[in-house]
Amino acid sequence: MNKLLSSLRIALRALRVNRARSALTMLGIIIGVAAVIAMVGVGSGATARIQDQIQSIGSNLIIVLPGSISTNGVRLGSGGVSTLTEDDAKAIAAECPAVAAVAPTLRGGVQIVFGSANWATSAQGVTPAYTIIRDLTMKSGQFFTDQDVDAGAKVAVLGETVAQNLFGGAEPTGQVIIVKNVPFTVSGVLTPKGQSPTGQDQDDVILLPISSARQKVIGRNRANAKSVGTLMVQAGSPDQMDQALSEMTTLLRERHRIQPEHEDDFTVRNLTEVFAAQETSAQVMSILLGAIASVSLIVGGIGIMNIMLVSVTERTREIGLRQAVGARTQDILSQFLVEAVTLSLLGGIIGIVVGLAASALISYFAEWTTKVSVFSVLLAFMFSALVGVFFGYYPARKAAYLDPIEALHYE
Amino acid sequence: MPDVIETTDLVRDFQLGEIPVHVLKGITFRIERGDFVAIMGPSGSGKSTLMNILGCLDKPTSGTYKLDGAGIGDLTRDQLAEIRNKKIGFVFQQFNLLARTSALENVELPLLYTDLPARERREKALKALQTVGLGDRGQHQPSQLSGGQQQRVAIARAMVNSPKIILADEPTGALDSRTSLEIMAIFQRLNRDDGITILLVTHDANMASYANRKINLKDGRIESNQVIVAPHDAQTDRAALPQELPAATKEVEVRQ
Numbered sequence: 042m043n044k045l046l047s048s049l050r051i052a053l054r055a056l057r058v059n060r061a062r063s064a065l066t067m068l069g070i071i072i073g074v075a076a077v078i079a080m081v082g083v084g085s086g087a088t089a090r091i092q093d094q095i096q097s098i099g100s101n102l103i104i105v106l107p108g109s110i111s112t113n114g115v116r117l118g119s120g121g122v123s124t125l126t127e128d129d130a131k132a133i134a135a136e137c138p139a140v141a142a143v144a145p146t147l148r149g150g151v152q153i154v155f156g157s158a159n160w161a162t163s164a165q166g167v168t169p170a171y172t173i174i175r176d177l178t179m180k181s182g183q184f185f186t187d188q189d190v191d192a193g194a195k196v197a198v199l200g201e202t203v204a205q206n207l208f209g210g211a212e213p214t215g216q217v218i219i220v221k222n223v224p225f226t227v228s229g230v231l232t233p234k235g236q237s238p239t240g241q242d243q244d245d246v247i248l249l250p251i252s253s254a255r256q257k258v259i260g261r262n263r264a265n266a267k268s269v270g271t272l273m274v275q276a277g278s279p280d281q282m283d284q285a286l287s288e289m290t291t292l293l294r295e296r297h298r299i300q301p302e303h304e305d306d307f308t309v310r311n312l313t314e315v316f317a318a319q320e321t322s323a324q325v326m327s328i329l330l331g332a333i334a335s336v337s338l339i340v341g342g343i344g345i346m347n348i349m350l351v352s353v354t355e356r357t358r359e360i361g362l363r364q365a366v367g368a369r370t371q372d373i374l375s376q377f378l379v380e381a382v383t384l385s386l387l388g389g390i391i392g393i394v395v396g397l398a399a400s401a402l403i404s405y406f407a408e409w410t411t412k413v414s415v416f417s418v419l420l421a422f423m424f425s426a427l428v429g430v431f432f433g434y435y436p437a438r439k440a441a442y443l444d445p446i447e448a449l450h451y452e
Numbered sequence: 453m454p455d456v457i458e459t460t461d462l463v464r465d466f467q468l469g470e471i472p473v474h475v476l477k478g479i480t481f482r483i484e485r486g487d488f489v490a491i492m493g494p495s496g497s498g499k500s501t502l503m504n505i506l507g508c509l510d511k512p513t514s515g516t517y518k519l520d521g522a523g524i525g526d527l528t529r530d531q532l533a534e535i536r537n538k539k540i541g542f543v544f545q546q547f548n549l550l551a552r553t554s555a556l557e558n559v560e561l562p563l564l565y566t567d568l569p570a571r572e573r574r575e576k577a578l579k580a581l582q583t584v585g586l587g588d589r590g591q592h593q594p595s596q597l598s599g600g601q602q603q604r605v606a607i608a609r610a611m612v613n614s615p616k617i618i619l620a621d622e623p624t625g626a627l628d629s630r631t632s633l634e635i636m637a638i639f640q641r642l643n644r645d646d647g648i649t650i651l652l653v654t655h656d657a658n659m660a661s662y663a664n665r666k667i668n669l670k671d672g673r674i675e676s677n678q679v680i681v682a683p684h685d686a687q688t689d690r691a692a693l694p695q696e697l698p699a700a701t702k703e704v705e706v707r708q
Contacts, residue, residue, distance in 0.1 A: 047564060058552055362548045365509065366562040366609070367537020369530040445509045449548070 045379070052380035055352070066348045067388035069341030070428065074392025074421045075399055076334035081417045082400035084327020086410035091323050095316045097234045097243065099175045101141075101279055103286060105272040105293070106308040124306045126267040127251070129296060133274065134170075136292055139285035141277045144171035145269035147251055149259035154219040155207040162203050164220065164247050166254025166269075174275045182214035182229025185250050193252040197225040200244035201233040223257045225249065282311060335424075341388065342428035349381050349436035360440050361448025374441040381433020382426055389425025393418055454521060456616055456649045457483040457506065462515035464501050475501045477672040478515070483665075485616075488643045488650045488683070490660035493669030499653050500621070502669065506651065507540055507619045508532045520616050537565050541610025541648075545622040547602045549594040549609075555581060556590035559608045566613065580608040584638055600631035607638055617649040618642070624659055630693055636662045636686035662686050 056063040107124040130145040147166035152159060168190050171177070177184070185196045197218065204213050213227045234243040249258060251269065276285040286309055297306055353360070360373060368376075397418075400411040464476040475498045483489055493499050504510035505517060508524055509532075517524055520539055524532065536542075541562075549558045560577040568576070581587050584604040594602050603623060610618050620639065624632035640662060642648045652663055660666055661684045668675040 047570070054553070358548065359550055362550070363561070363565075364533065365507070365536060365542050367533050367565040367613075369533045369565065371530070372565055446504050449509075449544070 044375075048376055048379040049383065051376055052383045055356075055380055056383065059352075062348060063384060066344050066384055067391065069344035070338065070385050070388025070425055071341075071392040071395055073334065073338030073341040073428075074389050074425050075396035076337050077331055077421050077424070078393060078396025078413055078417055079399040079403060079411070080330035080334040081327060082396070082411040082413040083403060083409060084323070084330045085412040085414060085417070086404070088320060088323040088327055089412050090410045091316065091320045094235075094237065095313065095320065097176075098237055098312060098316070099273070099275065100313070101276040101282060102174065102312045103274040103276060103282065103289070104310045104312055105274060105289065106310065107268075107271070107306070124297065125269050125272055125293075127269055128267060129293060130269065130272050132296060133272065133289055133292060137285060137288040139277055139281040139288055140274055142170045142173045142275045144168055144174050144273045145251055145271075146171065146273060147254050147259050147270040149254075151220050151247065151258060153203065153207060153247060155216065158207045160203055160206040162200075162245050162247055164249055164254060164258055166249050166251035166259060168251055171248070171273065174273050177234075178232045180230045180232045181212065182227070184248075185228055190250040190252050193256060194250055195223060195225045195253055195257070196228045196250065198228055198248040199230050200246040200248075201231065202242055202245040203247055204230045220247070220249070221258050225253075279313070282313065286311065338424060338428060342385070342432040345381055345384055345429065346432035346436060348384075349377060349433055350439070352380075353377065353436050353440040356440075357443065357448045357451035360443050361445050361451065364443070364445035365449060370441045373443075374437045377437035377440045378430065378433050381437065382429035385425045385429030385433075386422075389422050392425065393421055396421070454485060455482040455518075456485045456487075456520055457481075457651075458518040459506075460516045462502070462505060462512045462517060464498075464505065464510070465513045475672055476505075476512070479669075479672075479674055480515075481667065481674060481677055483649060483651070485649055486643070486647045488640070488652070488662075488664045490652045490654060490663035490666045491669065492653075492655060492657070492660055492666060493675075494655065496671075497669040498672040499669055503619055503621055503651070503653055506617075507542060508535050533565075537562055538613065539616045541613070541615040541618040543603070543606050543610050543618060543620040543623045545625040547594070547599075547606045547626075549602055549605055551594060554591050554593055555586060555597065555605045555608075558594070558605055559612050561609060562613045576612055577608075580612040581605070583611070583642075584608045598631075599627050600634055603627060603631075603635055604638065607635070607642075611642060611646070611648065615648065617651060619651050619653075621653045622655075623652070624654070624656065630690065632659065633686050633690040633693070637690060640686050 105125060125145070127145050130143045133140055134143040144167055149164050150161065151164040152161050165171075169184060169187055172184055179198075180201065182198070184198055185194065188194075189196055197220065199207075199213055207213065207218065208216070214229055216227050217224050218227060219225075231244065231246075231248075237243050255268075274285065274289065276282045290305065290309060293307055294305060299306060363373060363376075397413060400413050403409055404411040459482075460480050462476050462479040463474070466473045466475055479498075479502060491499055491502065501510070505512050506519075508519070508527075511525070519535065524535065527535070542548075549555075550561070556574070556577050559580050560573050563573040563576060566573075578587065578590060581590055584607050586601060586604055586608065589597065589601065589605075594605070597605065603626075607618075607623075610620075618639075623639075624635055627635065636659060639650050639652065643650050650663075652659065654660055661680065663680060664683055665677070665679050667677045
């Protein structure tokens, strides 16, 4: 410890003697470390944003779409025929242990009128379970209840975009809007969710009780009074996704009386999986950016090696003298190694500060989310120390094994 | 009194390309503890090579060298470094002080490679500086000191770790005669008061006259090895010099 401290003092003195040179050498490391921190920050910022978006569509989400059935060789696409019913939804909720919640939904385009304002949007007939699955909260008012669904009440919940377009700044709750010529009372407004991972405005929506929606607004497929568009299903946990998928498939095939040789008349999609792929690509980008930035750190390390070699040559007589008065190989080696590591660590610390500032500037001016983790700061710090040891070793070794007689008489 | 240096048939060959050059051709001598020996000889006589071996910076091709009773023939690089640290002090013609480093820290240098705690190192270094009369110049850097003062710092550095021997290689070669006498006076005092054995390499017969013994080298062999019966006293000689010579003549002045 004592030795290390005095080595450090010697190193700092040596670095002070050649201030400009030390600063320029450090600059290589500063740029390298700052680049790593800023680039990894940008990368993890992108990853975090995607994760937020995935969170916004709801976690552990599975969507069951009706269709494709084939009749007499004519195959209809997914969703072409309403094969799913509210009873299917209830059966899944009751009989699949891996499923936490099920919400049937019915979707259609509508024109909404309030006074002299009007707005075209997508109407969704849902049940209160939908709020759990999509993780919806109310900005104002109340969501409708199961009783409202059973009674076919004419109440509506607006998304933020719709509320803004119809009411401007005014409070919509309690007002009556006209949806496809049917008056609905606004019971509340949803907290804004922003864009979906695919870029859709998740607030441009009006939610109605599924019963009222089917009867008064969307009203397709009157053949089956209980048909629904899609079922949104939430699994109990991420681990239960696969189990939930297979339980539902089995149950629905059974309920729809599908013979083993026939295809499903519904499609099950694991949404989380789709967006996880995007997350992976963002992570790959983050690693790539970090790797490119690391190259500059290595270049900085080569700068250190270069300067240390010059320094060893310049100080050959000093090395000879130290050897003459009793410095062992180890002493000279550690002296120059400490000097190189001091250079790279000082550069590393300054680089971390610059990197933090750079990522703050990037998120301020480019309006990108950047996220600098403690881990990446620690990693950059460790890495710069490692660069010092790695690139300082060769010059230090060269110094340590100088012949004392030659070194003493070096001109 | 046991011998501090004992060499037997020291031979040192160098390989210059294809041709082997025999620099030392069998050197045998002893130096008693507390002696003050001047080693003289013309250039190429093997003085430097002998000093390197005696200073444990180099090893002989054959022959044995015992320092303070212990052979150094088969010691490793680091063991030699430890011996240099504990038993030998070096004084060079060009002082070899570390630039931009205070006199005190220069003197402290050998102690950095011992286990002494920082405070003791400081105390020892300060005491050594006081011995050479520079106790008040500890914070000066070499560039702020005169040549004679720099060499005194170097002597303080050589003696700071209480060595058995001090090897001085042309210590007055870069100094004027008045300053040279100061340096010789310090050596005589260290030799007399502290009992440190001193080996002085010089080609200046005047400087050699302050030693107790004179060894002449020629062509890698000892030509003569004799006791100086009545060595000069540097302190007395210095006092006898005319006071304050004009600056211009200082450099070229030759001692009679």
